[in-house]
Amino acid sequence: MKILVCITHVPDTTSKINFLDNNTRFDANGVQYIIGPYDDYALARAIELKESMGASVTVLNVGLAETEPTLRKGLAIGADDAIRVNADPMDSFFVAHQIAQQAKGYDLILMGRESIDFNGGVVHSLVGELLALPSFSPVMKLEIDGTKVTMAREIEGGKESIEATLPLIAGCQEPIAEWKIPNMRGIMSARTKPLKVVEPQSIDQPTKILRFELPPPKGAVKMIAPDNVGELVTKLKTEAKVL
């Protein structure tokens, strides 16, 4: 079985977000980059499947050269090879189009439920439409039996159990698998595993980011004594007007 895992290279979840040049460019100063947390679940599930039923695992990122350490981390976690499509990912359809070019011939394509920078939640569905493959998200459980795939998908207030057949695409989230931490041997072997760089296909991008904005700063917290909860209720009613 051939598994493709699409991973993003995103600021660590604790990062402070800032912008430069009149709010037109992300400020990467001091920011640590990680594999997107949802993509990390997808990769962990792929490695589990590789261990339990035998599979090759390829990690793919659409990004510029600075994302290579993130792909190497994917290799250290247990992927066999990596592909980087050399382009700045600024539009979901553009990214999906590039992924679709590389994704032919895989039995299972795993992604995260969403990227934590762009928060689109759509690349898996777009690739699904482009390759005419079924796509599901957010998937919390994925079991394979021959070509039959059983999944649990989260819905508002619960979950549903779905059956479909390979090949397919799943956007993953916990508890599909436990995050894996690379060990020393993984890190050493990652250095020599193949990482292929391909140039993107140029297409018109349907959207364009014009500028960014930060939310207004939060006002100071008002403290209330624990034996005076009545005051809180009054404030919520008359001041905040939320009750």
Place this chain on the structure above:
Amino acid sequence: MATLVFVESADGKIKKTSLEAVAYAYAMGGPVIAVAVGSVSNDELDALGKYGAAKVLHAADNRLNQGIAKAYAAVLSKAMEDEKAAILILANSSLATPVAALVSARLGASLATNVVELPNSSAGFVVKRSIYTGKAFSFVELKNPKKVIVIKKNAAELKEMGGTTQVVNYTAPLSDADFNAKIISTEKATGEVLLPEAEIVVSGGRGMKGPENWGILEELAKTLHAATGCSKPVSDMGWRPHHEHVGQTGVKVAPQLYIAIGISGAIQHLAGVNSSKCIVVINKDADAPFFKAADYGIVGDAFDVLPKLTAAIKAAK
């Protein structure tokens, strides 16, 4: 040109977030056509007129009672064509977002999800999106003639205008290939307020000490008609179901009021609550980082403060 709106229903009732989508489309100007699928009562469909829908297309095909994204996308794409609509609006949900993506790819439309306010069309067609999990916004130009927009909760104000609508049966050709999966079963909390749509959320963290202590928290939630939420470790340990987990890797809520009890306020938790209008934090540690993100705070023991708060709210009713 008409704007199409996908209205989603649950248990035969139209979701409030979908009414917001109709209101959003109406506020954009131009006639609004709502598209409903599966079994929804006529009363529910008629009521869409109050929020601005001039017409409702109802695709009542029984097979559509199962939420299969591809089949929904087939109906909506056909309806876009038939009605010569350029814009499709959907309210964010675990089904609507994939449907939006499929429709946009079929029609070659520009796609934007997580949109937080009405578009600005003074120069180009620009939407404001929430990005970096609520830590920032981007202004994005949708360049293609067709556009698909998925809105976040509260992107439009829900106003009843008292209009009427015309409900039309709608059939789109659906093939077996459009039903590319089988839903075997659904497990869903019933009779509870759903977390992603709730106006008030009462949420507990590890400070609640164990699942056996959730009674006092649920009591407060019941008093407020609130949904219950929790932090990630709480769902990881199985104290609460996964769909209650709020934060970066869980549900992103946008209520009027978020009450956090025994939650430290890690940045990953805050990422899921930063769209709340008002935040109340109850924590026994005065240095808990959550207080910095709160509007009101009480330093105290949850087991002491919660019952008192529930009683005070009951008394004020």
